[in-house]
Amino acid sequence: MRSYWITFTLVFTVGLASAWVWGLDHRLDYLSKDYALLAGKDRLIDNYSKPGLAIFGDSAVMDGIQPERLGSGEINCAMNGSTPIESYFLIKRLMRAPVHPQAVIISYGIYHFVHPDFYWENSVKFGLVSGSDADEVLKNIIRLKDKELISDSGFGDLEQWIHSFLLSRGFPAYYVSSFLAESFGARKKENEEALAVIAKTRGQYYFPLADGSKSLNADTKLKAFVVSPVINYYFRKTLDLLKTENIPVYFYVMPINESSVPHLDPGVVKAYQDYLKGLVQEYPQFYILSKFRTVYSWKLFSDHAHLNEKGTLRFNREFAAILNKANVPGRPYGVAVR
Amino acid sequence: MLFNSVTFLVFFLPLSLLIYYLLGHLQMSAAKLWLVAVSFLFYGWWNPQFLILLIISILFNYTFGYLIQIFKERRRISTFLLVIGLIANLGALFYYKYLLTLMDWFHFLGLTHGQSWGSIVLPLGISFFTFTQIGFLIDVQSGNAEERGFLEYVLFVTFFPHLIAGPILHHREIMPQFVKKETYLINWNNVIVGISIFILGLGKKVLIADQIAPVANDIFKHTADKHAVEAWTGVLCYSLQLYFDFAGYSEMALGLARMFNVTFPANFDSPFKSKSIIDFWNRWHISLTRYFTLYLYNPLSLGIMRRRTAKGLPPLRAGETTWKDFFIVLALPTSYTMILMGIWHGAGFQFFLFGLLNAVYLCVNHAWRLFGPKAPKIPFSRLRSWFEGVWRWALTYLSVVIALIFFRAKSTPDAFSLIGSLFGGGTGDSPGGNQGVVEAILDYFGVAVPYWNYSNSLITVGVLLIFILVLPNVLQLFEKEESSLTKIRSTPAFFSFEWRPNILWGFFLAVLALADLLMVTGTTEFLYFKL
Numbered sequence: 018m019r020s021y022w023i024t025f026t027l028v029f030t031v032g033l034a035s036a037w038v039w040g041l042d043h044r045l046d047y048l049s050k051d052y053a054l055l056a057g058k059d060r061l062i063d064n065y066s067k068p069g070l071a072i073f074g075d076s077a078v079m080d081g082i083q084p085e086r087l088g089s090g091e092i093n094c095a096m097n098g099s100t101p102i103e104s105y106f107l108i109k110r111l112m113r114a115p116v117h118p119q120a121v122i123i124s125y126g127i128y129h130f131v132h133p134d135f136y137w138e139n140s141v142k143f144g145l146v147s148g149s150d151a152d153e154v155l156k157n158i159i160r161l162k163d164k165e166l167i168s169d170s171g172f173g174d175l176e177q178w179i180h181s182f183l184l185s186r187g188f189p190a191y192y193v194s195s196f197l198a199e200s201f202g203a204r205k206k207e208n209e210e211a212l213a214v215i216a217k218t219r220g221q222y223y224f225p226l227a228d229g230s231k232s233l234n235a236d237t238k239l240k241a242f243v244v245s246p247v248i249n250y251y252f253r254k255t256l257d258l259l260k261t262e263n264i265p266v267y268f269y270v271m272p273i274n275e276s277s278v279p280h281l282d283p284g285v286v287k288a289y290q291d292y293l294k295g296l297v298q299e300y301p302q303f304y305i306l307s308k309f310r311t312v313y314s315w316k317l318f319s320d321h322a323h324l325n326e327k328g329t330l331r332f333n334r335e336f337a338a339i340l341n342k343a344n345v346p347g348r349p350y351g352v353a354v355r
Numbered sequence: 356m357l358f359n360s361v362t363f364l365v366f367f368l369p370l371s372l373l374i375y376y377l378l379g380h381l382q383m384s385a386a387k388l389w390l391v392a393v394s395f396l397f398y399g400w401w402n403p404q405f406l407i408l409l410i411i412s413i414l415f416n417y418t419f420g421y422l423i424q425i426f427k428e429r430r431r432i433s434t435f436l437l438v439i440g441l442i443a444n445l446g447a448l449f450y451y452k453y454l455l456t457l458m459d460w461f462h463f464l465g466l467t468h469g470q471s472w473g474s475i476v477l478p479l480g481i482s483f484f485t486f487t488q489i490g491f492l493i494d495v496q497s498g499n500a501e502e503r504g505f506l507e508y509v510l511f512v513t514f515f516p517h518l519i520a521g522p523i524l525h526h527r528e529i530m531p532q533f534v535k536k537e538t539y540l541i542n543w544n545n546v547i548v549g550i551s552i553f554i555l556g557l558g559k560k561v562l563i564a565d566q567i568a569p570v571a572n573d574i575f576k577h578t579a580d581k582h583a584v585e586a587w588t589g590v591l592c593y594s595l596q597l598y599f600d601f602a603g604y605s606e607m608a609l610g611l612a613r614m615f616n617v618t619f620p621a622n623f624d625s626p627f628k629s630k631s632i633i634d635f636w637n638r639w640h641i642s643l644t645r646y647f648t649l650y651l652y653n654p655l656s657l658g659i660m661r662r663r664t665a666k667g668l669p670p671l672r673a674g675e676t677t678w679k680d681f682f683i684v685l686a687l688p689t690s691y692t693m694i695l696m697g698i699w700h701g702a703g704f705q706f707f708l709f710g711l712l713n714a715v716y717l718c719v720n721h722a723w724r725l726f727g728p729k730a731p732k733i734p735f736s737r738l739r740s741w742f743e744g745v746w747r748w749a750l751t752y753l754s755v756v757i758a759l760i761f762f763r764a765k766s767t768p769d770a771f772s773l774i775g776s777l778f779g780g781g782t783g784d785s786p787g788g789n790q791g792v793v794e795a796i797l798d799y800f801g802v803a804v805p806y807w808n809y810s811n812s813l814i815t816v817g818v819l820l821i822f823i824l825v826l827p828n829v830l831q832l833f834e835k836e837e838s839s840l841t842k843i844r845s846t847p848a849f850f851s852f853e854w855r856p857n858i859l860w861g862f863f864l865a866v867l868a869l870a871d872l873l874m875v876t877g878t879t880e881f882l883y884f885k886l
Contacts, residue, residue, distance in 0.1 A: 021857055021858065021861040022543075022854075023861070024858045025861040025868075028862055028865035029869055030866040032865065154622070176362055189873055190361055190872055308383075
């Protein structure tokens, strides 16, 4: 009996500890490409040494804004599926760098003020939000009763605490599905390539490219604009933080596919604009860069939200002009392109 | 809460077990209360509002059981109380489980117009805790149960390992265990045996059932466009998914109870080794079969037998029975019991057909025994006996597989559509998959075949069936430890071995436990939770 018990405990404990340590240490080997993109952004922030524009936003920004076409000190820290919750933690980390950016650009579509769709799956799982930060976010989720991020049935809070705690500490059970998703080693190669691209482009990464797309933007799904309380909380916290650091914040809305425009709910668009205008009045260092919202031909998109090569070329030229016209610190932008 | 959730495995189980034994060493009643509290927490984790329903159900049935016992000498009053109790229990079950379906039928038949009946959320495990308590009331009324303490009764109903999906317990085998002092004192042997059984059960769920589930789900989602090979792959996968899922759950329940020094009846005894449908139902969901036999089949069957005996008629015997006697004495109670058992599983018409089909199987099996050819006086040769066994096994297994289509299908037309696909009636329009091992072998022999979806799963099915057929089941593995209250029916396995508390088993189960834990996602529910 004793030998059984000792063997069982020893093998199980050592096995679990090894899986845990290995899993945390080798995330690049088995997690999806989104992790590699995040790791790439982490490195950009860790090595931040040349003041310029720091750009944050969702996947449309990650795909569309090319720092190398804007200037030499710019970085694109936008993340796939992210919301202002994620940008807050990235900006907080950036503030620890030896130099600060001259200005911060933030850009999120309407949808990402309403639905934080990848918060658990990517941001917590991949470590963008650390264990203690995840605990803090969860406290706010519960305090603000944000139903977008927590179930309101059962003893949901307790379940969510356990889930958040283990997920943010890399408990291996949450990672096995990623490990088994593809044959061993396949993701490592793809992830290393993605890392190299991020390093080279200073954060810009294309989604699969296509010569045009008439797919509808996620914003067209919305029938009402009800900002997620937690997103609102962290967006304001970001503005507070940057105000303290005396860094101006510029908000810009990425271009939309012409095929999506007729499907946008005018009420949703107005409520979104009103929300942003309210923040402009509240925060003196917060500016909106342009009218809502540049419409591009469907031929310049790869899918519902992401620009293709032609689209990004045109957009970055126009975006540099917008930055220059708005006297964004660090100008002139886009000199290399012109 | 799910047994296969991280919350349960990492927090709930270790904490509830640790505090249970700490309290047990201090005071028995404190440990009992703790067990009741964690059982309620376990149940309420999913939706706390249904705790109220569970508590009302317990209070109601305990009170009625108490009253029936008080009036046990006054038969009319106790019978009246029993009827009230049955109506209330079945009424609640009907409301939560069958009312909406019935209203849909009324609407379909044009009896109701344009009304929206809203939705009724089915409380988890309502069929199980309702039937457990109905059995108790019937036994109290017939003098087969005595009232014990309220806490023992609450534990009998709510003890979390069986609360949501069984096994369906009989008060006589469980309530006495909650009275014993040693139940609340740590017994390391029971803890180790319980953990070992639990690990094996969890492995069946997360390493096998969950892995083959996508194939079954896909086939049952698109029943009409499947090639016959795909359809067969899907239904075979489903039969194994259901078996490993439910047997896994039952073993987890058995193991959990054992960790708390409580022994449960078993629910499975290698049913897919059965060579007749009668044998199958004695080995599949044993506690349910026992319940229906005890409270539905026996009363009717015994009533009929008593009438026959009063008329001087003999019991059924092979070679002496008429078809009329067979229908009255055997086919009628069997059909009635099996149809009700089918409906117990769910509200759709397909569950009625599931029960009916199994009733037909059982009647045919019984008829064959009574009217079929007699066993030869000279035994068959070894080879012929083997072939005979294989044929009987295959017939039984395939009959079960066909019946399970009604159990799983979303609707009756879906079930018939899939049965059609099994025999080549599908359109075969589903996009073909990649070349699997089966196609590669056929290609090698020059047989041109389309690329079927999930053809590699056929190999998985084969491996799992061999696994089932040649290895001992959990009851056999832990026979010396008296892992359950159920008598084992299975003959010794081809590879016969037993669990021992030694280094080898310690190593194997630690690796399995690790694999279980790593594969746990907590998002896949058990199939029997819908009951």
